[in-house]
Amino acid sequence: MAIVKSFKAIRPRKDLVDKVAALPYDVMNTQEAREMVKSNPYSFLHVDKAQIDLNPSTNQYDKVVYEKARDNLYGMIDKKIYIQDPEKSMYIYRQVMDGREQTGIVACTSIDDYMNDIIKKHEHTRAEKEQDRINHVDYCNANTGPIFLTYKNIKEIDEIVEIWTKKEAEYNFVSEDGISHIVWLIDDKNTVEKLENLFKDVKYLYIADGHHRAASAVKVGQLRRKENPNYNGNEEFNFFLSVIFPSEDLYIMDYNRVVKDLNGNSKDEFLNKVSEKFEIKPCDICEPYKPSEKCTFGMYIDKKWYKLTAKKGTYNEKDPVDSLDVSILQNNLLRPILAIEDPRTSDRIDFVGGIRGLKELEKRVEEGMVVAFSMYPTSIMELMDIADAGRVMPPKSTWFEPKLRSGIFVHELK
Incomplete structure (x- = not known):
């Protein structure tokens, strides 16, 4: 039984979302990121890769980088580049690449599900990469990059997605690489509750991409539990930001x-x-x-x-x-x-x-x-079979496209 819940997303103004949304922090190096943001002060790379705003000699794992990330994020909130939804909601995120669509639910998933192997993994993580994102999430007090999850299709969830994607989109833009990004807001409490209940029928969720982000988000949640020994399990730090796609939508490249x-x-x-x-x-x-x-x-x-x-x-x-x-x-x-x-x-x-x-x-x-x-290419079924067996894939086995954009959704942990 997978726990999937709504949250009050911090997200960009409609007129700035195309400028804010950025590729994940780990698909480019620091110099490439500096070039990408030269004419774009709104790019989320100023948060996700904050060393680009510091002296080039700065170590990317230095404390000042994480402090800069925090200051940049909350500076964008103070300037109203970001807004926070007043009520807990879920969202639908569709990407279109070369005519092919993948459409997922944006919500929060449980750190307990990760620890109890309801959220399945297929890769080892490296301690130094984990620590970087632990520091980043902890200083920002937020999940800034979504975890890319998948599940075996459920007809009723597909039907809800079909209904809501006929409505007017909240965001609709094309990124610099020609990929379309479309977002719908699910703010109806009954629909949100129905989705939460439907995901309870999902036996497992699988990490498609984002193992280091997931492991780091879980470890920050564990740190917060130690800091708050009377936690009740409903606090936001018990959950992390995810986009959950049906497996039939996903495309793995060579x-x-x-x-x-x-x-x-x-x-x-x-x-x-x-x-x-x-x-x-x-x-x-x-x-x-x-x-x-x-x-x-x-x-x-x-x-x-x-x-x-x-x-x-x-x-x-x-x-x-x-x-x-x-x-x-x-x-x-x-x-x-x-x-x-x-x-x-x-x-x-x-x-x-x-x-x-x-x-x-x-x-x-x-x-x-x-x-x-x-x-x-490795198939999504091979990925699931390996995760189900409790095994891990050799390194560099999968390349998912399109990549999820960071900065469209931020999940605050307070």
Whole structure:
């Protein structure tokens, strides 16, 4: 039974929402963020990545960065760039990218559900990244970035969404990357109560994206509980900001790999070793090879594309992790041939989200990497199966598009 509740969102004025809404803090570096906000004082990056407003020599994890984030957020509230809804509500958030829609419910979810594994995870988190967002949320006294959750579709929730999305939208704008963002306000108490009850029939929610934000939000909630030993469980710090999408709406793109060297092998030696576990077929056409089915991979080396097909016996079909394409490549090529033991920490491998296209792989090889691999995307069902099994995916297994914008909704913890 999932706990999903309404909240009094702090959100931008209608005339400024397109200027405030920003990409998540972790999809760009500090210098890129500085460039993005040069002509936009309203961007939420001034909150989510506040070091852009400080001296470039400032350590991004310094206390002054979190203080600046807090001051910027509440400065925007004082200037009426942000308003707070007078009553607790839920919201519908639709994104449209290349004609494809994903439509979710914006609400708050329970830190207890996270701790009790009703909210399922599929990734490990890193302590230093968690601590950064713990400090950020704690200083801001708010969840500033939503957690991207999914669930197995429920017809009655779909029907409510269909009814409300026929009404006039609260926000409707197109971001600089051409993605449409449309928001509807659900301020009818009966509808909100019905949605809360319907989500009680959802056995599990799954984190699609935002594991570090979720873990950090939960740990801030735990800190607040220690500070308030007489808490009753209804306080806002017991919940965190989420956008909850039905699984059928979601689209996972390929998450591709590029490697700096062949681990001392010549090209011929490398191809010979690869052929032990993969069938290798040179591509006759000049276009990049995009895998169209599981267990197939594109490989770009020495200005030529090859199709790799995993041979039988190279993986366990019944194991949800071992049968992932990212695992097949890691366990049969990247680790044994190229000696990349841990992709999280190796400086010899890099990852390229599918949104950049396969030409980006060619470009990276021409610029100094030696070999690139195009991947078949992980499916949402594979993600759920792994989470249900209590397992974790290899790093960089999923690339979701479109990305949720930060700054459209803020959830205050007081």
